[in-house]
Structure formats: structure tokens, C-alpha cells
Amino acid sequence: MSREMTGARMVVEALRDQGVDTVFGYPGGAVLPIYDEIFQQNDITHVLVRHEQGAVHMAEGYARSTGKPGVVLVTSGPGATNAVTGLTDALLDSIPLVVLSGQVPTFLIGTDGFQEADTVGITRPCTKHNWLVKDTDKLADTLHRAFDVATSGRPGPVLVDIPKDVQFASGTYQPPKAAAPRNPRRDAVASDAVLQLVELLEKAERPILYTGGGVINAGPEASRLLRELADGAGIPVTSTLMGLGAYPASGKNWLGMLGMHGLYEANLAMHGCDLMINLGARFDDRITGRVADFSPGSIKAHVDVDPSSINKVIHVDLPIVGDVGAVLRQIVDLWSSRGRQTNRAALGKWWEQIEGWKAKNCLNFRNSDQIIKPQHAMQRLEALTKGRDRYITTEVGQHQMWAAQYLGFDEPNRWMTSGGLGTMGYGLPASIGVQMAHPEALVINVAGDASWLMNMQEMGTAIQFRLPVKQFILNNERLGMVRQWQQLLHGERYSQSWSDSLPDFVKLAEAFGCKGAQVKDPKDLDDAIQQMIDYDGPFILDVLIEKHENCFPMIPSGKPHNEMLLGEAAELGVIETGGAVLV
Amino acid sequence: MSALKLERGASSHSAYDLRNPNADVEERHTLAVLVENEPGVLARVIGLFSGRGYNIDSLTVAEVDHSGHTSRITVVTRGTPAVIEQIKAQLGRIVPVHEVHDLTVEGPSVERELGLFKVSGKGDKRVEALRIAEIFRANVVDSTLTSFVFEITGAPEKLDAFADLMRPLGLSDLARTGVAALARGDLAAAPVAGG
Ligand SMILES: Cc1cc2nc3c(=O)[nH]c(=O)nc-3n(C[C@H](O)[C@H](O)[C@H](O)COP(=O)(O)OP(=O)(O)OC[C@H]3O[C@@H](n4cnc5c(N)ncnc54)[C@H](O)[C@@H]3O)c2cc1C
Ligand SMILES: Cc1ncc(C[n+]2csc(CCOP(=O)(O)OP(=O)(O)O)c2C)c(N)n1
Numbered sequence: 159m160s161r162e163m164t165g166a167r168m169v170v171e172a173l174r175d176q177g178v179d180t181v182f183g184y185p186g187g188a189v190l191p192i193y194d195e196i197f198q199q200n201d202i203t204h205v206l207v208r209h210e211q212g213a214v215h216m217a218e219g220y221a222r223s224t225g226k227p228g229v230v231l232v233t234s235g236p237g238a239t240n241a242v243t244g245l246t247d248a249l250l251d252s253i254p255l256v257v258l259s260g261q262v263p264t265f266l267i268g269t270d271g272f273q274e275a276d277t278v279g280i281t282r283p284c285t286k287h288n289w290l291v292k293d294t295d296k297l298a299d300t301l302h303r304a305f306d307v308a309t310s311g312r313p314g315p316v317l318v319d320i321p322k323d324v325q326f327a328s329g330t331y332q333p334p335k336a337a338a339p340r341n342p343r344r345d346a347v348a349s350d351a352v353l354q355l356v357e358l359l360e361k362a363e364r365p366i367l368y369t370g371g372g373v374i375n376a377g378p379e380a381s382r383l384l385r386e387l388a389d390g391a392g393i394p395v396t397s398t399l400m401g402l403g404a405y406p407a408s409g410k411n412w413l414g415m416l417g418m419h420g421l422y423e424a425n426l427a428m429h430g431c432d433l434m435i436n437l438g439a440r441f442d443d444r445i446t447g448r449v450a451d452f453s454p455g456s457i458k459a460h461v462d463v464d465p466s467s468i469n470k471v472i473h474v475d476l477p478i479v480g481d482v483g484a485v486l487r488q489i490v491d492l493w494s495s496r497g498r499q500t501n502r503a504a505l506g507k508w509w510e511q512i513e514g515w516k517a518k519n520c521l522n523f524r525n526s527d528q529i530i531k532p533q534h535a536m537q538r539l540e541a542l543t544k545g546r547d548r549y550i551t552t553e554v555g556q557h558q559m560w561a562a563q564y565l566g567f568d569e570p571n572r573w574m575t576s577g578g579l580g581t582m583g584y585g586l587p588a589s590i591g592v593q594m595a596h597p598e599a600l601v602i603n604v605a606g607d608a609s610w611l612m613n614m615q616e617m618g619t620a621i622q623f624r625l626p627v628k629q630f631i632l633n634n635e636r637l638g639m640v641r642q643w644q645q646l647l648h649g650e651r652y653s654q655s656w657s658d659s660l661p662d663f664v665k666l667a668e669a670f671g672c673k674g675a676q677v678k679d680p681k682d683l684d685d686a687i688q689q690m691i692d693y694d695g696p697f698i699l700d701v702l703i704e705k706h707e708n709c710f711p712m713i714p715s716g717k718p719h720n721e722m723l724l725g726e727a728a729e730l731g732v733i734e735t736g737g738a739v740l741v
Numbered sequence: 742m743s744a745l746k747l748e749r750g751a752s753s754h755s756a757y758d759l760r761n762p763n764a765d766v767e768e769r770h771t772l773a774v775l776v777e778n779e780p781g782v783l784a785r786v787i788g789l790f791s792g793r794g795y796n797i798d799s800l801t802v803a804e805v806d807h808s809g810h811t812s813r814i815t816v817v818t819r820g821t822p823a824v825i826e827q828i829k830a831q832l833g834r835i836v837p838v839h840e841v842h843d844l845t846v847e848g849p850s851v852e853r854e855l856g857l858f859k860v861s862g863k864g865d866k867r868v869e870a871l872r873i874a875e876i877f878r879a880n881v882v883d884s885t886l887t888s889f890v891f892e893i894t895g896a897p898e899k900l901d902a903f904a905d906l907m908r909p910l911g912l913s914d915l916a917r918t919g920v921a922a923l924a925r926g927d928l929a930a931a932p933v934a935g936g
Binding site for chain 1: 780781784785788792823826827830831833834835836837
């Protein structure tokens, strides 16, 4: 049924028809008609942010924790440019977002009008697709298509730029069904490739499943099938930072995260495997290390929806283009119908070898009763929150890696982190987005002091919307990850890597209108964490930790997997200058 | 259907190797990219090449189906086989891109380019220019007492050769369209509606 209405009304109508319940946004001149419509309805909650970057990260947190697209509304010019970092973040991490921006009226475009920016030009390289809508009659169709593009195939952010006169003008509204998708995505999978994979899997002596964010993108059924396959066939599973939770950390085949700061056993198993099955991961440079030496003796299979991910970095022997959930379904079905065979004897030996690596206990650290070690803080956070309905977000830096190493995720969509772009300032707003979607859950942002300051204005949003997000700040008064690299690579010349003049986080919490506490004695840590969890509202816990702790294991840039740094040993000068050019 | 006969690690190589000029030989490929003719589509294609560091030797674009709003972009690019594969896959990700054809691998194809060459001069050189133009089957589309404008169509190499010969004879200005290409035979990349 098509109806006449203004463009502004169409926006709200389309959001409603797309099942949107929450919009993160910030008003301004070029979106006033849309805000007027938002004022006159109750179906969609608008979360007023404090900075548009915050809005986009909130939408990312919302999207990653629900599997639904996140929606953002910003004004023209500075509103749109403030969204650029978040868009780039979502593009690199394949997060579905629909960002709506206001634009100067069509007749002012190109005149350097007030708050005019070439938004589609600026955001073209940081969106999956974007549109400037110049005709109200095309608005509804474009909006529905925006949702389709954001969520189909490899998900990603899209932007629709809507000039103010298009919002005021009347046109015909088309409901979603009428707007047929114009390029249907391929889902069909070559069944002979699946057969080849199953045959390889049945014979493999040292197989490994290397899973990534694609499994999370594919939805909970993909995670379930992954578990069925891994547990049924007895194959070890490792995951990238983005895929944590797809296979449970408590599962018997779990090796932990792989990559630069991944676990010893995970990286050595990747290096020594004879069959690598990549499910929805993209051979990122944090994973491969020196590419020429990456898992030199293995047959590599790669399942990915995006053909451009295949053979981009690592040449694979068996590419399968398709949704990882659909492909896993086929693998599991075929493997089951052929009698669920595995190379049992060889697998037994493989596991023995892996147990040997595990015995290294690579996450061991020297604890202290004087000062809180960050690893210990993570272990205590894990112990005191395990079993709860828990969601974790992070900022970027050492704390992010410690969280990935020491916290265990048993379900997908419980772990929100900025992996590809590594955006400091992601975690606090992301935690707000998650809490909006899961009001009753325990949502914790594991933060570093420096990152947290980057979007701390969003505490105001948390308080306004009574979102009891917990800010767990591992405060080393350093830009810790930068400092670590300077120590290992730049002769301990700590150039600009302090957090000088930090605010008093407890007073800051009070100033915002929530509660805060500081803890520095290891024996007070548990009580402090408990207080944070029990408090009925947003809470900032300032955890003063060891200032010069390094994050290990670490594969220095440009080194292969089997040349990993494990402990506190004298690591100075370990990274060659060749590796130093990589970041 | 049978299991892969793959040698372990046989094909394991890396993007870093690929950037090594000795590791793989660069090839020239002509791609036909069929796109929805919507605003910004050319910017998307060009932005992909510049953003990811791919080469463009030549690029032409025009709407080929006015009622269906389809444009055909012909890109001549160069890169190692792996890079060419990436370019095609990346082009395929652009939402308004309908199809990507690699005319270099899909079979024999014809490539044509149009050039306009202004040659200024008097006396013997002027006569010689006219004579060479005849050999190349170039048309004179403008002439004054001191200049000619030649129009010539052909493969890019033919235009290169023509330019080389005209340079000592007073070549003073030239414009080239870039390559348009079609597969030989009756296979159509973008079948024309009603055709
Ligand atoms: C400080 C820092 C340190 C880091 N250290 C590490 C580290 O030690 N280890 C680590 O793993 N990462 C680390 N990262 C993260 C790293 O930079 C990458 O973001 C991450 O490794 C990429 O994860 P991924 O391969 O799972 O790919 P993603 O970015 O999650 O991409 C998903 C892939 O799956 C595909 N896909 C999407 N949906 C589907 C679907 N439905 N079906 C099939 N395929 C699909 C996509 O096309 C894509 O190829 C670090 C980041 C930071 C900031
Ligand atoms: C926006 C942004 N700027 C700069 C960087 C580079 N960077 C990566 S980690 C880091 C330090 C983070 O410090 P902090 O948040 O205190 O965390 P820590 O490493 O100490 O745990 C910096 C500056 C980044 N990732 N993002």
C-alpha cells in the first residue's frame, strides 16, 4: 500500500517498517524535519548522544550484540564528518549500520552552503554503499535498499544523505516489499568443493578450525554448527579477536585466540597443521605474521561470503564462497551422511602435541600482592562475572588484549571490540549501545585510561538513559600499547606515551551523576569489582595497575608464528627493523 | 568428484611476495565493467583503483543502454595475476556494479581507440604528414594552411606508432579517447535489449 507523505515522515515510517526500535543520533538544522517526526511518535526510541562518533559506536555495539543493523541519525556537515571514524570502524569489522545524514537543500548543494559537506564523497570509501537522495519519491525505496545492502552478504555500514527540501516535500511511500533488491546475493555453494573439504577433513592428521568474525555475522546457527563439527570430529578450534564466542571458551577443543597476542598453543597449531579450515576470517596481518612463513605445510580451505577476501593475502587451495552458516550446514550434513569419519589415530597424536604446547601455560604471569597486575584484574573480573548474562566491550590497547586472553566467551555476540580499525574511544559508547539492546544484562567496558577519555562525554548519555554500564578502567597512566612497542622497538624512548594530567575518575563519575571508585591494593580488588557489579547504575571503577606491564605472548611484527615472545625476559631489541615498518 | 590432489603448501604464497617485482610477472588486462549508471559510480570505480593502489592505463565510460541506465566502463589495468583477481573481486563488491568481464582471459577480443592529432608545419613536413596519414588511414577532419587535424581509429599501439611518426613532423596537440573493447565472436557481455 503506497501513501502520500513528507520525506521526513517517510524516514520514520521506513524505520518502523524495518523493525527499528532504537536510533542513536544528534540533531541539527538539516535534520529538523526528521526530528519533528521523531517527536510525534513513540515506536522508536531516540538516544541522544553527546558526539556523533559516539552514536556510531553505540549503533555498532547494538548491532554486534543483537545481529540487527544499528541505526544512526546525524545532521549535515560536522554531524556527518563526526560519523566518519565510526563508519570506517564498522566497514573494517563488517558491522551492519544504516546512517542517515541531513544535507543542505538540493538547490544549495555545490554552493558551499551553511554546514554543507560532500558527505557521499567523504564517506564513499568508508561505507559499503551510500546514496544522496534528491527526489522524495525515491526516498522510501532507497531507505529499504539501504537496510538490504547493510545486512546482506558481507555486512557493512551504509549512509543515506537526505537534503532538507527532500524531507519537507511530499512523495509516495513504498513499504519494504515493493522495493525489490536489485542485485541478489549469491548463497549457492559449490557442492563439489564441500565434498573435497569433507574428504580432506576425514583424512587430515593435524586439522585446525580457524574461525573469525564471519561466524558471528552468520548468526547463532553458524556457531551451533561449528560446535557440532568441532566436537563431533575432535578438531581443535582457534579464533581471531573478532570471532570470540563462536566456539565456547569452555569447550573441550578450544585453543584460545590466535595471532600477534594469541596463545602459544593456538599459534603453534596453526603453524604445524596439515589442514587449515578458515571459517569467516580474513588472514589479517595480526594473524599471519610473516606471510611467507605462515603455516607452510598445510592445505588451506577458506569459507567466506566475500570473494575479495579469498586469495587477498594468503593463497588458499580450496576456496568456498558462501555464507559460513550455509556451508557449515552442508559440511556437517555430508560428513554425517558419510559416517562421521576422522583419522582417529593421527588426531590422537595431534592432540598430544597440542597438550604439550598447552603445558607451557603461556598466559602465566608473575602476580603481586603489592600492586594489581592487569592479568590478575581480568581473572578476577572473569571469576566474579562468570555465569551472568554478561556482555563485554573494550577500548583499544593492552587492556583489550588482556581481556581477549583472560575472559572466556561461551556464546557469540557477547564480545564487542574494535579489531580492524583499532579505534580508541569505541568501548564506552559501544557499551551503551549494547545496554540499550539488553537492558537487564551486565555490560562491562574493559578500558584503558587513555582510550576511555576519547569518548568519555558519552557518560552523560548513559546517565540520561539510566543505562547501568560498568566502566572497568585498567589505569596504567600510560598509552600502554604504544609504550610497550617503544620499549621493545624504540630503545625505551617513551615518546609521548604517558597519560599526563589524568582526571580523578571518581570525582568525574560524581560530576556526571553516577558512582565511581578507585582500587589499588590487590586485596581490595574483589570487593571493588563486586561493588561495581552490584551498583544499580553506571559505575566507573578506576583500577590502578602495574604501569609497565607488557602484554604477552607476542609475535613481533614480521616474525613467523613459531618465533613468539612469551615472557618478561629481556626482550629489548627483539623486533628487527624490517618488522618495525609493520604496525 | 574426487578429493583434491593438492600438494601440501604448494601454493602458499603471500601478498608480500606478490609485491616483489621478481616474484610474479605483471600482465595487462582489459576489463569491461557493466554498471548501473547512477551518480558517483565512476568515482567509486576510480576511488577503488586509487585507494587500493591499482594501476589504470586507460579508462573509458559511456552509457550503453539509455533505457536500462547501464554504462560500460572499459579499464585497462596491469598487475600480477593475483592482483588482477583482487581487482575483479573488489570491483564486484561495488553495489552498482552488475558484471565484471576480463576480456583478456575470456577469449579473443578487439580493442579500438580514437585519437585526434594536430600537426602544424609547412612545406615538406606537411606533405610527409599527409602521406603517413594516408598509410594509417587517418582522416583529415580540419585543415588550415599551417595545420591538419587527423582522426585515427585503431588499437592503442597503432595510435602510439602514429604519434611517434608525427612528432618530428610537427605534432602539436593530441587527444585520445582511451580503449573501448568487445569480445570477438557472438558472445555478448552486455546483450543489447531488443538487439
Ligand atoms: C591492538 C590490537 C591488537 C590485535 N591483535 C590481534 C590478535 O592478536 N589476534 C587477532 O585475531 N586479532 C587481533 N587484532 C584484530 C585484527 O586487527 C583483526 O581485526 C582481526 O584479526 C580480524 O578478524 P577476522 O579475520 O575474524 O575478520 P573480520 O574482520 O571479522 O572479517 C570477517 C570475514 O568473514 C567474512 N564474512 C562476513 N560475514 C560472513 C558470513 N556470513 N559468512 C562467511 N563469511 C563471512 C568477511 O567477508 C570477512 O572476510 C588486534 C587488533 C588490535 C586493535
Ligand atoms: C584513535 C586512536 N588513536 C591512536 C591509536 C594508537 N594507539 C593504539 S593503543 C594506544 C594506547 C592506548 O592506551 P590505553 O587506552 O591507556 O590502553 P592500554 O594500552 O594502556 O591498555 C594508542 C595510542 C589508536 N588505536 N586509536
